[in-house]
Amino acid sequence: MALQRDNLWYKDAVIYQLHVRTFCDSNADGIGDFAGLTRRLDYLQGLGITAIWLLPFYPSPLRDDGYDIADYTSVHSSYGTLDDFKIFLEAAHSRGIRVIIEMVLNHTSDQHPWFKESRSSHDNPKREWYVWSETDTGYQGVPIVFVDTETSNWAWDPLSKSYYWHRFFSHQPDLNYDNPAVFEAVWEVMKFWLDIGVDGFRLDAVAFLVEREGTLCENLPETHAVIREIRKRLDISYPGTMLLAEANQWPADVRAYFGDGDEFHAAFHFPLMPRMFMAVKLEDRKPIIEILEQTPEIPENAQWFIFLRNHDELTLEMVTDIERDYMYDEYATDKTMRINRGIRRRLAPMMNNDRRRIELLNGLLMSMPGTPIVYYGDEIGMGDNIYLGDRNGVRTPMQWNSSLNAGFSSADPERLYAPVISNAVYGFQAVNVDAQTRSEHSLLLWMKSLIKVRNAFRVFSRGTIQFLNPSNHRVLAYVRQFEGETVLVVNNLSNSAQAVELDVQRYKGYVPIEMFGRNLFPRFGNLPYLLTLGPYQFYWFQLRRL
């Protein structure tokens, strides 16, 4: 199964996010690697995903889970070799699966040779590759991202006796994009991977590339100019590849990163994610509709990427203080679950392992406008370990079966990069791929069928959305439309059975066909369409004029 030629493939994709380290260990060293990942590609193909987003796998001191890159053109020795990566890439492509890799443009590790040179002397040619200052008073008022660990965006370098700028950890100095040589060096890095065959980049922390005095040093016009230049070169030399923006901003601010279709191909919709969780807990559709109604239109060739959980904390940056307090009280009662401005938990534990709510949220994810991202392990309802520190609790080994180390590795358990989840509820003995493959009603098989339906209709990936706003606020109903396809989605956000009357006058005469069982429902007529839904139940109806 070869890759289909379609430059807009990212709009129709279902993406699976994983870290090589966490997925499968082929050489019994306790750390996942590319050879192991390659072995598991059949599983991912069977799941129905069409793209993999890999977290950083570059050589790194791993003080920020690989986002502190020490060499942009190689593979961390724990994960294998560059050849292993190439084999993996080819194997993925042969299964029709594209690969998106991380590219951290904003900063490097302080162990990167560029920074080592830069700090070595004030006269070094690479001195201006980073943002240096004699004082720590510049760019006052710029927010600190990691408030739990950092007290300033400036760090003192005892070697060159000056301060360097860092928006993230102090061991991650920011590159200086006012220096054209930096841009060219970064482009060379991107070309390196594009020539190997990767299909796209997730550009980390793009809002912070350029600094200007008197601003928040975020979303500056100069940053957009950098992105536009990368996109221009990409379109000319590597058509069909894509750029995904990580900009944890309000949609109106992220909108600028699409430009006129000449910047990013895609960007995460960060504010939607916590509001999906909020809506289910509140049993009220208000948070979801509120944020989507304030989401601006994007260019035809652009796409939002949406997700429920990922490798980071469930970020609560894009919510009000009241909403953040509510989320903490409802989803992170134990303060250990909180980190920075977010919640470090996986989907299943946040839902108290309630299968109905897990399904509802995945149903929302797959039917909302945008490209869905499934975080590894969430398709089987993996648990987390909030006592591992930082965000490592949601980065534990993938649970393949009930054998040693959950089938992740044959190393001694003590040697694993992190302990497998082994508690009574989410432990690998109970929650694993093998067991769920054998169970007809498992979450895994349900996820497969969900993704299969999603992949069969382009309306989910490219269609417009129109909310129906029935009087019952516990029900979220919307119509997706694309070319000849029309789909009605009705979600009961509450813990109790609900009746709802839908105003479908516009679709009078259409016959709704339930998309999972392919059952016909009564034709839409003049009257409001009455539906009853069980707790957390949802329907996807294909509307056909028959």
Next chain:
Amino acid sequence: MAEDTFLADDLLRQLMNVGEVDLLVGVSSRDAADTIAHALSAIEQSFQQYFVRQRVVIVIVGSGDKDKKNGLLEATSSTPFTRNPRQPGITSLRTIHRVTADFSTPPPPGVALHTVLAAADLLRARACAVLPPAANLNPSAVASLLKPAYHENFDFVAPLYKRHKFQGLLARNLLYPMSRAVFGCAIRELYSDEWGFSGRLASLCLNQDVWQEQAIRARPEAWMAISAIASDLRCCQTYLGEKSQPPTVAGSDIVDALR
């Protein structure tokens, strides 16, 4: 439980869409076309400011076409999304519901209260308040009436006002001493047009077979207060500040008469 035929189908449909609530506020739109908008706004502000997490509903007892025309009383399950999330501020997390019980002619106060109590019972409201559609209604007063019932499990919350010495002479000099002597309960404002109560008291009153009595239909507020006191339910007073009087015709008010 409400009588089978008491509530109109339209109101029942609205209540079905609202579902269970924590707080319910009843307000009558009778003769208040000029001030109802302010009152509703004050109630919603109170919800947004003091009860951001609670499930809330406003039950408007309307009185026919005149109310419909001004457009304010249309039932809605969705608050207009006017908030800009880029400017975080005080807001409600949930939908603030409005439901309207529409009568062809202005209903007597007892009928209006009966409707509010039935709604409170059906929606299993934990705390309720009945408020006048007054132009000077303020969000903190609404909260003051609801909080004792919601947070402290009081069943009846009477208002307490700072009054001019010639204001409320009847209440102060006759009704208060009399009710205190009879019931042993020091509630100063038994005859008020605003008060709070619990869902429990709402159910208790709703199930009394008194709603056809003329006296109850005309002035149900004191009856409800006395029902709470006589049933040994928990009663309290909440200070609402200065009691403002609606403008009156000169000479028709006892205060004016005594000046």
